Structure formats: C-alpha cells, structure tokens
Amino acid sequence: MTHFEMNLQAAHLIRDSVEAFEGIHDKPIIFEHALADLAMMTDEHLAMIIERAAAAGPMSYNLSTVDIDEEGREHWVQGLLSEDGKVDGHAVLDLIKAGKLWLQVENLYYLAPHLYGLLKRAYDELAERLPNFSYRNLYCNLLISGPEARVTPHIDVAEVILFHIRGHKRMTLWDPERYPVPDELSEAIILRETLEDIEIPEEWKSGGDSYELAPGQGVSFPYLWPHSVDNLGDLNVSLQTEYHHPATIRRYGALYANGLLRRRLGVEPKDTGPGVLGESLRAAAGLAAKKLHIDGGNRRQVLAAFVVDKDAPDFIRRLPPEHAPVLRK
Numbered sequence: 629m630t631h632f633e634m635n636l637q638a639a640h641l642i643r644d645s646v647e648a649f650e651g652i653h654d655k656p657i658i659f660e661h662a663l664a665d666l667a668m669m670t671d672e673h674l675a676m677i678i679e680r681a682a683a684a685g686p687m688s689y690n691l692s693t694v695d696i697d698e699e700g701r702e703h704w705v706q707g708l709l710s711e712d713g714k715v716d717g718h719a720v721l722d723l724i725k726a727g728k729l730w731l732q733v734e735n736l737y738y739l740a741p742h743l744y745g746l747l748k749r750a751y752d753e754l755a756e757r758l759p760n761f762s763y764r765n766l767y768c769n770l771l772i773s774g775p776e777a778r779v780t781p782h783i784d785v786a787e788v789i790l791f792h793i794r795g796h797k798r799m800t801l802w803d804p805e806r807y808p809v810p811d812e813l814s815e816a817i818i819l820r821e822t823l824e825d826i827e828i829p830e831e832w833k834s835g836g837d838s839y840e841l842a843p844g845q846g847v848s849f850p851y852l853w854p855h856s857v858d859n860l861g862d863l864n865v866s867l868q869t870e871y872h873h874p875a876t877i878r879r880y881g882a883l884y885a886n887g888l889l890r891r892r893l894g895v896e897p898k899d900t901g902p903g904v905l906g907e908s909l910r911a912a913a914g915l916a917a918k919k920l921h922i923d924g925g926n927r928r929q930v931l932a933a934f935v936v937d938k939d940a941p942d943f944i945r946r947l948p949p950e951h952a953p954v955l956r957k
C-alpha cells in the first residue's frame with residue numbers, strides 16, 4: 629500500500645461534526661476538509677490535468693479571459709487551450725498565475741479519476757453521517773484561476789459544494805428569501821436560453837454575505853442561490869461539485885415545466901412554491917419533457933475567440949471571427 633493510500637484510508641475527508649451541516653439545504657455552510665492535503669494539487673499535477681483537458685478537447689473545459697472592447701468595457705470571452713490537442717500545461721499555468729486566464733476542467737471522472745474518486749468519497753461520507761442527506765447526478769470540476777480573477781454574480785442549477793485547495797478567495801452569497809430571483813430568470817437559465825450570469829440590482833451590491841476561504845476550507849450552498857467570487861491575490865485551485873437531491877430535482881422539473889408553459893402557451897404558471905403538490909406534478913412533466921428533448925435540446929453557442937499559443941504576445945492568439953469555432957455548450 630502506498631503512503632497516499634494509507635493516508636486516504638486513515639482520513640476523514642470531512643473534518644467537521646454532523647452538527648456543522650445542520651440546515652445544509654437551507655443556508656450556506658463553511659466547513660473544514662482534508663482534500664487540500666490529499667489531492668496534492670502541485671503545479672506538476674495541475675499541468676498534467678491541463679494537458680489531458682487539451683487533448684480531450686473544448687467540450688471538456690471552459691477557458692476564459694477578459695477582453696476590453698473599443699469603448700473600454702470588459703467582456704469575458706472563451707477560448708481554446710489548443711487547436712491540435714497539444715499544450716504545455718506549465719505554460720498555461722504560468723498564464724493563469726499572471727492573471728490572464730480562468731480555467732474550469734470538467735469531466736474529472738475520466739480526466740482525473742483519482743480526484744473524482746476523492747470527491748465521491750467525501751460525498752459518501754456526508755451521506756453516511758448526515759441524516760436525510762442523499763445525492764444524485766454528482767458533477768465534479770476543477771477550477772484554476774489567477775490572483776485577480778473574479779466570477780460575476782450567477783446562479784448554478786444545482787446544490788454546490790466547493791472544496792477549496794490552494795490560494796484565497798471571497799465568496800458572496802445572496803439569500804433568495806431576501807434577494808429574490810424572478811422565476812422567469814431561473815426558467816430561462818434552466819432551459820438554457822441564457823447564461824447563468826445575472827445582472828444584480830444596485831441594492832444587492834452592498835448586501836449579501838461574504839465568506840473568505842483558505843486552503844482546506846469548503847463551502848456548501850443551496851439551490852439557486854446567487855453568488856459571486858473574488859480571488860484574493862494568489863493562484864486559486866478549487867474542486868467544485870454540484871449535485872441534486874429529491875427536493876432540487878422536483879424544483880428543477882417544476883421550473884422546467886413552467887418555463888415551457890410560459891413560453892409555448894403564454895400561460896402564467898401557478899403553484900410554483902416549493903413543497904406543494906403542484907410542484908411535484910409539474911416536476912414529473914418537466915423532467916419527462918427534458919428527457920424527450922421537447923424543448924429542442926437547447927445548447928448555448930459560444931464562440932472560441934482565442935487560442936493559447938506560446939509564440940503569441942501574452943501566449944494568447946486571437947482568432948479572427950470568421951475562423952473562430954463555435955462551441956455548443
């Protein structure tokens with residue numbers, strides 16, 4: 629047995645007691661975990677995963693940088709790690725450290741099965757220890773971002789647990805009870821008509837609850853809670869996970885069905901509140917519609933505006949719009 633396997637066998641991946649997770653589906657929870665030690669996310673390791681992601685192609689990652697347009701406004705644009713599947717992982721990491729790129733590596737179950745396995749174990753530990761905790765559709769990704777990176781306010785269509793591994797970041801969360809998100813917007817995001825980004829009203833800016841995360845800390849937050857992230861001056865590495873449980877599957881299905889009703893028939897949906905019978909019934913319809921692709925299986929089109937290139941200024945080569953591939957995500 630290797631040293632790593634012995635450590636893993638001995639370790640509790642979640643260090644807090646059960647009580648710390650009380651209300652996990654209703655409020656944000658900050659907790660301590662062992663993944664920062666066990667995942668061994670050295671530069672070498674990160675470079676290897678970046679190279680695998682490049683080889684797997686752009687459906688396996690999201691790579692972004694900030695562009696400034698003629699009027700001086702900032703825009704996030706997406707790009708490619710490589711056009712031929714080859715990339716120098718260390719060069720990409722250096723670029724991320726210089727604050728030029730933000731990278732999310734998806735499909736960890738085959739790009740980094742050891743990380744996926746660790747995360748699944750952490751979830752199994754939660755499911756074993758917490759009464760009424762169960763998870764479905766576990767989705768795991770690796771976030772690598774630079775000292776100045778920011779993720780603007782958005783909502784994720786799942787419950788989220790983020791295991792922070794390297795660096796420091798501030799996460800701001802807005803409780804939808806106090807800062808409601810209109811159902812129409814949640815529906816549009818679920819139906820993939822729009823990106824998850826949301827324009828927050830002016831009065832939200834001084835509100836919300838902020839949490840600073842250091843390596844070894846994690847945050848869990850509930851379904852459809854708007855949030856934003858600011859890195860605090862160093863390279864950030866996090867394992868981000870999303871999951872569903874019966875209540876969120878119901879809510880997802882109901883919003884999906886309501887979204888179709890509103891769009892296809894112009895009907896104003898009723899009984900959208902969580903926990904009501906109407907929600908369960910609509911959820912069944914929405915989930916069926918989704919499975920049958922009645923909505924046309926919407927995918928968003930994203931233009932790949934640049935490619936990482938070691939010979940280009942800042943290692944970023946802009947792709948002329950007529951040659952920029954369109955990714956369907």
Ligand SMILES: [Fe+2]
Nearest residue numbers: 782783784855
């Ligand atoms: Fe998010």
